[in-house]
Amino acid sequence: MSFVIRPSREDDLEHLYEMAKLTGGGFTNLPADRDALAGKLATSAKAFANKGDELVDETFVLVLENTETGAVRGTCQLMTQVGQRWPFYSYRLNTLTQYSKELDRTVRAEMLNLVTDLEGCSEVGGLFLHPNERAGGLGLLLARSRYLFIAMHRARFAERVIAELRGIIDDRGGSPFWDGVAGRFFGMSFQEADYFNAINGNQFIADLMPKHPVYVAMLDDDAREVIGLPHPTGRAAMRMLEKEGFRFENYVDIFDGGPTMLARTDDVVSVADAEPRTLDTVDGEAGERALLASGTLTDFRCCYGRRTVEGEEIAIDDAGAQALGVGKGDTVWSVTR
Known part of the structure; x- marks a missing residue:
């Protein structure tokens, strides 16, 4: 599935x-x-x-x-x-601190603002x-x-x-x-x-x-x-x-x-770890599990898959490529699962 x-x-x-x-x-x-x-x-x-x-x-x-x-x-x-x-x-939950010199007492009250x-x-x-x-x-x-x-x-x-x-x-x-x-x-x-x-x-x-x-x-x-x-x-x-x-x-x-x-x-x-790479190979034996994404706006797709990263290029598994609708030369974004 x-x-x-x-x-x-x-x-x-x-x-x-x-x-x-x-x-x-x-x-x-x-x-x-x-x-x-x-x-x-x-x-x-x-x-x-x-x-x-x-x-x-x-x-x-x-x-x-x-x-x-x-x-x-x-x-x-x-x-x-x-x-x-x-x-x-x-x-916003804040704390109000008040002090009475006559009583020598400090009171801290939590307040919702x-x-x-x-x-x-x-x-x-x-x-x-x-x-x-x-x-x-x-x-x-x-x-x-x-x-x-x-x-x-x-x-x-x-x-x-x-x-x-x-x-x-x-x-x-x-x-x-x-x-x-x-x-x-x-x-x-x-x-x-x-x-x-x-x-x-x-x-x-x-x-x-x-x-x-x-x-x-x-x-x-x-x-x-x-x-x-x-x-x-x-x-x-x-x-x-x-x-x-x-x-x-x-x-x-x-x-x-x-x-x-x-x-x-x-x-x-x-967000910080997501990087775009050029799809080099669709490989059923691709390595680590990852989140894969492609497209922009109406063409955006994201799925689970497997990837192998080498420099600016990426290889992903067959199922991931099929779900994203991508082929060699397309841009694929990914992060480790």
């Missing part, structure tokens, strides 16, 4: 909609709404059609396709510059793999294909890149963080707010969210204990991000309190 990452198409809508219904909520970039998904696919098509080489506000949607059946079994997204159409809000510090960053997000395919490293292929795409189109992305991880969601589909913080001001459940945000953007946060810092000690235990924690299904993703050089720098999502990971784009391991 062979899988390849490719750009999304308009006829991927039903596949994405069926996967969106499996997310369980809290997945803003993949809402279970056909109109919203169709709009996202249209936006992505426009980004892929743009032949320019400058940083503008764009969204690229990639999909994981089973090349034997044609079924779409996963998806991921790249946002080139967040916070351009409406503010990109985060909570509403900020737009991450505005202008690129973002990797929207990663979802069908539950039946969560084996064989396909989640890793989805995740790292985005970094190869960035390396291949570097001028289209910002100097910093973020990744938002879904926070803790309870068995009812609610968020302890939302219930303990923002839910008190909005009069809507987490699911309602998350869906509204996915469809309409988060300007309503700017309109209604109190701008004063929130003292963590004043939150209930359920809300306080989940700040900065990823959903159990996102722990592996957090480890993958850390291996790529992302770090948690005390930014959390305003809806569910999940961690926002941050890195310098050029320091992301798979």
Whole structure:
């Protein structure tokens, strides 16, 4: 069975909609709404059609396709510059230290401050793999294909890149963080707010969210204990991000309190290590396992394969060449698996 990452198409809508219904909520970039998904696919098509080489506000949607059946079994997204159409809000967890001379006592209080510090960053997000395919490293292929795409189109992305991880969601589909913080001001459940945000953007946060810092000690235990924690299904993703050089720098999502990971784009391991080489040989006995990629924009393809590197040339295995649709003399990008 062979899988390849490719750009999304308009006829991927039903596949994405069926996967969106499996997310369980809290997945803003993949809402279970056909109109919203169709709009996202249209936006992505426009980004892929743009032949320019400058940083503008764009969204690229990639999909994981089973090349034997044609079924779409996963998806991921790249946002080139967040916070351009409406503010990109985060909570920043800070510590306020105060001292009383009369009591000879120092008190340190953790506070959540509403900020737009991450505005202008690129973002990797929207990663979802069908539950039946969560084996064989396909989640890793989805995740790292985005970094190869960035390396291949570097001028289209910002100097910093973020990744938002879904926070803790309870068995009812609610968020302890939302219930303990923002839910008190909005009069809507987490699911309602998350869906509204996915469809309409988060300007309503700017309109209604109190701008004063929130003292963590004043939150209930359920809300306080989940700040900065990823959903159990996102722990592996957090480890993958850390291996790529992302770090948690005390930014959390305003809806569910999940961690926002941050890195310098050029320091992301798979961006820094990705190199283009000329395909010299298609060799069934090619050496080490690797991620292989070729093409630009609408022709982009990424898959697992094997490679042997010699100077400026590369040899790859038959399956990899077939999945990418490349032959001798074509350019192939790669990083070690």
